Amino acid sequence: MSEEISEVEQLRAVASDRLVWLRLMEKAVNDIDGVMMSLKRDINEISQQVAARNQDLKLKQEDEELVEE
Numbered sequence: 001m002s003e004e005i006s007e008v009e010q011l012r013a014v015a016s017d018r019l020v021w022l023r024l025m026e027k028a029v030n031d032i033d034g035v036m037m038s039l040k041r042d043i044n045e046i047s048q049q050v051a052a053r054n055q056d057l058k059l060k061q062e063d064e065e066l067v068e069e
Helices: 004-067
Strands: none
Touching: none
C-alpha cells in the first residue's frame, strides 16, 4: 500500500510542477500581449503625429507655391 501512496504522491508532484510551469507561461504570454498592445498604441500615436506634421508641411508648401504664382 505504501507503494501506491508513493506513486500517487509522485503523480501529484508532477502535476504540481506542470501547473507551476503553465502558470508561468500564462503570465509570460499575458505580459507579452500587454507589451504588444502598448507598442501598437505607441506606433499608432507616432504615425498620427507624423501624418499631421507631413500634412502641415504639405499645406505650407502649397501656400508658398500659390504665393510665388
